[in-house]
Amino acid sequence: MAEQAPRRTTRQRAAVAAALGQCEEFVSAQELHARLRTDGERVGLATVYRNLQSMAADGEIDMIRRDDGEAVYRACSTDHHHHLVCRVCGSTVEIAGPAVERWADRVGAEHDYAEVSHTVELTGVCASCR
Amino acid sequence: MAEQAPRRTTRQRAAVAAALGQCEEFVSAQELHARLRTDGERVGLATVYRNLQSMAADGEIDMIRRDDGEAVYRACSTDHHHHLVCRVCGSTVEIAGPAVERWADRVGAEHDYAEVSHTVELTGVCASCR
DNA sequence: CACTCAAATGGGAATGATTGTCAATTTCGC
DNA sequence: GCGAAATTGACAATCATTCCCATTTGAGTG
Numbered sequence: 343m344a345e346q347a348p349r350r351t352t353r354q355r356a357a358v359a360a361a362l363g364q365c366e367e368f369v370s371a372q373e374l375h376a377r378l379r380t381d382g383e384r385v386g387l388a389t390v391y392r393n394l395q396s397m398a399a400d401g402e403i404d405m406i407r408r409d410d411g412e413a414v415y416r417a418c419s420t421d422h423h424h425h426l427v428c429r430v431c432g433s434t435v436e437i438a439g440p441a442v443e444r445w446a447d448r449v450g451a452e453h454d455y456a457e458v459s460h461t462v463e464l465t466g467v468c469a470s471c472r
Numbered sequence: 473m474a475e476q477a478p479r480r481t482t483r484q485r486a487a488v489a490a491a492l493g494q495c496e497e498f499v500s501a502q503e504l505h506a507r508l509r510t511d512g513e514r515v516g517l518a519t520v521y522r523n524l525q526s527m528a529a530d531g532e533i534d535m536i537r538r539d540d541g542e543a544v545y546r547a548c549s550t551d552h553h554h555h556l557v558c559r560v561c562g563s564t565v566e567i568a569g570p571a572v573e574r575w576a577d578r579v580g581a582e583h584d585y586a587e588v589s590h591t592v593e594l595t596g597v598c599a600s601c602r
Numbered sequence: 603c604a605c606t607c608a609a610a611t612g613g614g615a616a617t618g619a620t621t622g623t624c625a626a627t628t629t630c631g632c
Numbered sequence: 633g634c635g636a637a638a639t640t641g642a643c644a645a646t647c648a649t650t651c652c653c654a655t656t657t658g659a660g661t662g
Contacts, residue, residue, distance in 0.1 A: 350609060350658055372648070386612040391649065393610095411541045411619085412648065426583055435583050445571050446594055453556055453565050455596030462592050464576055466585030480629050480638060502619070516641040521620065523639095541648085542619065 349396065357383045358393040359417075362403060368414035406461050428468040437464065479526065487513045488523045489547075492533060498544035498564070536593060538562060556594040560601035567594065 349355075361378050362369065369377070375390045394415050398405040404416045424442070426435040442462055450458030479485075491508050492499065499507070505520045524545050528535040534546050536555055539562070554572070556565040572592055580588030 348609075352610060352658075354611070370648085384612095388613070388650075389611055407537050407541055411537055411543060413541060426579060426585055426588070428585065435585075437579055439575065439579070441575050442572065442592075445569065445575075449556060449567055449569070449594060450596050454599040455556055455558065455565075455594075456602060457559075458556070458594055458596035460592065460594045462572075462590065464579060464585075464588055464590045466580050466588035469584040469586075472586060478638075482628070482639065484640070500619085514641095518621080518642080519640055 349400070354383075354385045354389050355393050357385055358390055359397065359402075362394075362415060363417045365416065368404075368406065368408075368416045370408075370412050370414050372412075374415070404459065406459070409463075424462040424464065426464040426466065428466065428471055431468065431471050433468055479530070484513075484515045484519050485523050487515055488520055489527065489532075492524075492545060493547045495546065498534075498536065498538075498546045498562075500538075500542050500544050502542075504545070536564075554592040554594065556596065558598040558601055559595050560597055563598055 357378055358374065361374055361381065361383070365374075365377075371387070371391050371394050374394070375385070375387050378385050378390070394403070394405070394413075397403045398415065402418065404418055405413055406416075408414050422443070424437045424439055426437055428434070439462065442460070446458055446460040450456070487508060488504065491504055491511065491513070495504075495507075501517070501521050501524050504524070505515070505517045508515050508520070524533070524535070524543075527533045528545065532547075534555075535543055536557065538544050539559060552573075554567045554569055556567050558564070569592065572590070576588055576590040580586070
């Protein structure tokens with residue numbers, strides 16, 4: 343495991359963690375910052391970035407990248423699922439894919455990779471758009 | 473499959489494809505642009521971006537994102553596969569995942585989505601980076 | 603509690619990849 | 633060869649993310 347640098351508990355760090363905990367879906371640092379501001383918490387944008395990064399580095403939260411390259415975060419333990427997105431109308435269906443989870447773990451093990459996480463996106467054309 | 477917009481064969485497009493073909497590893501648009509310039513090919517940076525994007529959209533090349541979010545490309549073997557990328561050193565392993573293919577098709581069918589395609593990215597930490 | 607000092611913060615400026623703009627150029631079917 | 637439509641190039645504009653640095657704050661210590 344990566345060594346964990348000293349971390350202090352600050353009002354801002356707690357606020358970031360709390361706000362993230364209330365999000366079901368992945369959120370970007372920008373979105374989280376806006377949300378905090380709305381909630382009346384005054385936290386600098388740079389601070390949101392720094393905290394999200396260190397929390398991700400410590401494994402406290404998940405970080406993945408959206409299609410456009412923007413980093414998005416999610417509190418761990420929120421239940422994990424994927425999406426099936428319609429290419430035409432954009433409607434989405436949430437997919438629970440235990441099969442994929444197992445597959446990902448197995449592939450990681452086969453190639454001796456640790457801490458394997460995965461991103462899965464399905465796109466298609468939904469019934470009403472055909 | 474996704475509809476392919478009309479594409480013309482231009483000197484620049486060929487140059488981009490050729491340069492990419494000579495790279496073993498993944499390269500970013502910026503790197504490829506620099507390489508082209510070194511080779512004496514005059515191709516605009518925006519053009520490199522546009523071509524890489526359209527080639528990726530057409531499935532002619534692979535596109536993934538490095539840890540820092542920068543998009544990197546690589547000429548891909550024709551057959552469909554996924555990647556297992558090391559979060560630390562960036563080394564990649566190609567994964568053939570018949571299991572995922574079948575899973576994706578089944579999920580699409582269950583929700584009545586047609587022309588389902590999928591994106592799967594696995595990231596972890598490889599043995600030598602631990 | 604008062605004290606100390608490194609960690610943490612904030613916010614504005616800087617960075618750097620990517621995208622937009624639009625006139626000029628090039629491709630390709632006819 | 634012609635003309636419409638795609639493509640290009642140079643540069644400006646975006647926008648997430650990082651840097652900088654003066655100021656604040658957490659948390660041991662005596």
